[in-house]
Amino acid sequence: MQKNIQLNRRNFLVNAGVSIAAATIVPGQAQGLSIGSNSDSASEQLSWAAVRAQFDLMSRDHIHLSSFFLTSHPRPVREAIERHRRAIDENPFEYIEKNMFEMPGKIQAAVSEYLGGKPEEIAITNSTTMGLALVYHGLPLKSGQEILTTAHDHFVHHEAIRLSAERAGAMVKKIALFDDIKAVSESEIIGRIKNSITSKTRVVGITWVHSGTGLKLPVRAIANSIAEANKDRAESDRILLVVDGVHGFGVEDETVAEMGADFFIAGTHKWIFGPRGTGIVWAKRENWKMLRMIFPAFAIEPFSAWINDRKLNVPTQASWITQGGFHAFEYEWALPAAFAFHKQIGRSRIAGQIRNLNDQCKEGLAAMRHVKLYTPRGNRLSSGLICFEIEGMRSGEVVKRLLAHRIIASTSPYKESYARLAPSLLNTPAEIETALKHINALA
Numbered sequence: 001m002q003k004n005i006q007l008n009r010r011n012f013l014v015n016a017g018v019s020i021a022a023a024t025i026v027p028g029q030a031q032g033l034s035i036g037s038n039s040d041s042a043s044e045q046l047s048w049a050a051v052r053a054q055f056d057l058m059s060r061d062h063i064h065l066s067s068f069f070l071t072s073h074p075r076p077v078r079e080a081i082e083r084h085r086r087a088i089d090e091n092p093f094e095y096i097e098k099n100m101f102e103m104p105g106k107i108q109a110a111v112s113e114y115l116g117g118k119p120e121e122i123a124i125t126n127s128t129t130m131g132l133a134l135v136y137h138g139l140p141l142k143s144g145q146e147i148l149t150t151a152h153d154h155f156v157h158h159e160a161i162r163l164s165a166e167r168a169g170a171m172v173k174k175i176a177l178f179d180d181i182k183a184v185s186e187s188e189i190i191g192r193i194k195n196s197i198t199s200k201t202r203v204v205g206i207t208w209v210h211s212g213t214g215l216k217l218p219v220r221a222i223a224n225s226i227a228e229a230n231k232d233r234a235e236s237d238r239i240l241l242v243v244d245g246v247h248g249f250g251v252e253d254e255t256v257a258e259m260g261a262d263f264f265i266a267g268t269h270k271w272i273f274g275p276r277g278t279g280i281v282w283a284k285r286e287n288w289k290m291l292r293m294i295f296p297a298f299a300i301e302p303f304s305a306w307i308n309d310r311k312l313n314v315p316t317q318a319s320w321i322t323q324g325g326f327h328a329f330e331y332e333w334a335l336p337a338a339f340a341f342h343k344q345i346g347r348s349r350i351a352g353q354i355r356n357l358n359d360q361c362k363e364g365l366a367a368m369r370h371v372k373l374y375t376p377r378g379n380r381l382s383s384g385l386i387c388f389e390i391e392g393m394r395s396g397e398v399v400k401r402l403l404a405h406r407i408i409a410s411t412s413p414y415k416e417s418y419a420r421l422a423p424s425l426l427n428t429p430a431e432i433e434t435a436l437k438h439i440n441a442l443a
């Protein structure tokens with residue numbers, strides 16, 4: 001019989017047939033804390049012009065109102081990627097061996113500092129899509145149980161639900177949270193979810209900010225209402241709240257870990273400005289415990305169990321949900337630089353700036369008779385996305401005409417597709433005025 005092999009971070013790869021050296025990372029190097037020539041101090045406030053200058057947008061003569069789609073890397077992120085890329089190209093074996101067990105912890109620390117949780121509560125993924133799939137497929141769903149979701153979520157969210165429910169023999173119920181978005185209210189949203197919960201409901205899957213209308217859900221209030229419904233339920237029957245948070249993460253001044261979600265999923269390559277191909281899932285330790293792994297993890301306990309031909313000794317942890325294998329490490333390891341950039345600007349300043357630009361844009365659109373604005377005004381039920389229609393014009397045509405004026409808008413990829421604008425840190429009030437002027441001229 002094989003003797004029990006004790007494994008730790010150091011000898012994980014030794015036992016996998018690869019040697020591992022002591023891991024040392026030059027402080028600040030992996031974190032990408034400096035913002036080019038602007039400042040080395042995380043406490044110094046960057047002006048909005050300085051923030052915009054960090055982006056390498058080819059076309060400064062364009063007005064970028066679709067930056068949420070996939071980020072342009074800001075300078076600190078580009079520099080961190082480049083540092084890692086160069087080091088890997090110079091010596092892939094040694095650089096990766098030195099860093100691959102240290103960097104996940106640093107990334108978890110950076111993410112958890114931003115969202116208010118603990119490092120061990122973070123799984124690193126490559127997108128919102130991947131995070132949603134990992135969570136829904138890992139949930140302990142039983143045949144006959146139900147996932148309650150809404151008619152307003154993104155394609156990838158609905159697909160993750162459909163595929164996981166099919167496998168478990170679970171059911172899916174999709175509800176509309178409003179009949180007319182013009183009249184939508186917080187109490188209506190909460191009431192519709194509450195009234196749709198039955199004894200079969202095991203999961204409620206929602207989206208923080210809808211990319212089809214720009215509606216922002218009151219996640220905390222929904223979580224409170226679900227907590228109320230959970231009062232008389234056994235732990236094994238507890239309703240779990242899964243949130244696709246991608247369009248609120250990096251926009252709203254929220255402490256995500258306190259919002260009441262059981263699983264919070266977001267790509268970090270949109271509003272967070274992280275490296276393209278990065279994302280996270282946050283959940284408390286007790287929630288990670290119930291998740292089944294889908295991918296083999298590069299983690300000590302699963303490896304140790306495998307090599308010693310035994311069962312896993314401890315329940316699932318967040319780090320086991322990060323898929324194993326070699327990744328595009330120069331990208332993944334540059335993620336802390338994006339959170340350092342956000343920290344340097346300030347989460348509440350970011351939220352305030354995005355809110356002001358969106359208010360300006362929505363008020364301008366609301367005043368135009370030929371425009372039908374779908375996104376609620378103010379910021380209680382909306383965030384950084386604005387959806388609208390122009391009377392008698394298809395959304396694709398609106399986007400095309402704006403592009404002719406160097407304004408980059410998008411259409412929303414939903415059954416009812418609207419024209420969409422996303423005023424962000426990359427924009428100025430003057431740019432919003434210019435965009436409004438051209439939309440006005442489309443009458």
Ligand SMILES: Cc1ncc(COP(=O)(O)O)c(C=O)c1O
Nearest residue numbers: 127128129154156211244246267
């Ligand atoms: C609400 C929502 N969820 C998920 C996604 C997919 O995100 P990702 O590209 O990070 O997988 C999108 C795409 O923009 C989205 O709008």
